[in-house]
Amino acid sequence: MTDISSINIPDHDIKKQLGEGGMATVYLAVHKRLQREVALKIMNPDTASNKAFQKSFVTEGRIVAKLEHPNIVTIYDIDAQNGHFYMSMEVLRKGSLKERLANGKLPISNALRVTAQMADALHYAHQKGYIHRDIKPANIMFREDGSAVLTDFGIAKMQGTTGEMTQMGYISGTPFYMSTEQGTGSHKMDHRADIYSLGIVFYEMLTGDKPYTGTDTVAILYQHVHADIPTLKGENSVFQPILDKALAKNPDDRFNTIAEFSEALYEASKTDAETLLMVPALSSEKIIIEKKPIWPWLVAIVVIGISGVTGTYYYSKSTEEQRIKIEQEKLQEQKKQQAIEQARLEKERETERKLLEAQKKAAQYQTAAVQKSINEDKIKNLLDHAQVLETKRRFFDFSDWSQGCKDYLKSIDGPYDPKDSSESNYKEILKINPEHSKATEALAQLKKNRTLSFSGCDDYKSEIEESESVDSLFNE
Secondary structure, eight states: OOOGGGOOOTTEEEEEEEEEOSSEEEEEEEETTTTEEEEEEEEOHHHHTOHHHHHHHHHHHHHHHHOOOTTBOOEEEEEEETTEEEEEEOOOTTOBHHHHHTTOOOOHHHHHHHHHHHHHHHHHHHHTTEEOOOOOGGGEEEOTTSOEEEOOOTTOEETTOOOHHHHTTOOOSOGGGOOHHHHTTOSOOOTHHHHHHHHHHHHHHHHSSOSSOOSSHHHHHHHHHHSOOOOOOGGGGGGHHHHHHHTOSSGGGSOSSHHHHHHHHHHHHTTOTTTEEEEEOSSSOEEEEEOOSSSOOOOOOOOOOSSSSOOOOOOOOOOHHHHHHHHHHHHHHHHHHHHHHHHHHHHHHHHHHHHHHHHHHHHHOOSHHHHHHHHHHHHHHHHHHHHHHHHTTOOOOOTTSOHHHHHHHHHHHOOOOTTSSHHHHHHHHHHHOTTOHHHHHHHHHHHHHHHHHHTTOTTGGGGSOTTOOHHHHTTO
16 A cells, blocks of 8 residues: 555645556545645556556546536546546445445345446446447446445546557456447447446346356457346346346447436336336436335436436435434444455464464475375465465466567556566466376466467567656647
8 A cells, every 4th residue: 555645736635545457546635725635546657657648647637527417426627746646526325236235135126226326427428439348337326315326437538539558459458337339449439338338237236246257358359249138036126127238248239328228217117116116317317216105215317418428417315213213234244344455364374373383394395295284285385375365356367478468457557576477376286296286277277367368469568658748648
């Protein structure tokens, strides 16, 4: 974790870290002159030196600044100071959809409400010519009033263009939520990729599960391209025809626009008047309420406007009992995340401790019987360590790669010791036991994945516009 005291952004007092991603870290800060809390998104040092990522970061700020919509995050400023690229945005205090899904599926009404608001935001962005390309629960956050907000336009692009990352063979997006055309690296991607990804998120909200999973990125993308569309059961089955269309493998078989997707959900939600009511607002946004015999919700209905873009969104009053329940759920989620993090740290410490013990024993005992036992312990610890590295995406031993491929891997997974990888651990196992089946199978799979993921990367450096200076990014 970066030392906050080492970060100097003019006119900002950084309070604490809010979150961290592959390219940037987000901090809670106070703008000194305005005395306003802001979320500071600061590009990580490892990526800040890469001109392609610098351009992507600046492009994200410019895109968000152009998209003024109640369900899209508001940006205040973007600049580079003291070696730090930073973006100042509104603070979203109620967490992300990813955090809520950690407790399981959502009520149907909540899933419809979030989907409708995201469809409204994307409909607006699409009409402006932008594709988000990374719709996922982590990028859907909530304000204190409960409204959903679309964030992270880091890999968004204008329709009909090819980004610098795509030109270099970099697959943009998150595997669990990628459209088929994203997963296959198609250059003919348009707004229908966002429809597919939002359909995946809608399914996860209804069921609590991701529709396509696998042991690695290649396996997950294969599921997107070849596996059957998942089946909804019980009360969710009313949305099956809509899901089938949203998740069609061929983009031509999907909804033409994301507004059509939202309208279809609206029509399906009216089929059971005792359970759901989804009311259209001025744009493609829908307000969803649960209709119960005793405690009906009051819903404000607004006539659809001519533009179909701008709109007013409404908020339902919460009872004191609901407020308390939300606070309790938040506290439980915090405890759960703390427990998960503590378990992860303990597992890493235990793995490292066992590895050190095995190394000490190897130096102390020389007999064949004891050496065999030590080797078995060492193999187990190497396997454990390899699995830990895989969770951190540290797969490949790239010490003998070309410089271009080394830089390409670094741009995807960040820097790490080329010898401290799952591949190097499996090779160490085979030095001890050349017939170890699990290590042999794992190395074969890594070799296959490396061939699929890193072919044609030798000239990676030449693809980047090295002559473009940092200052020129802000003077375009």
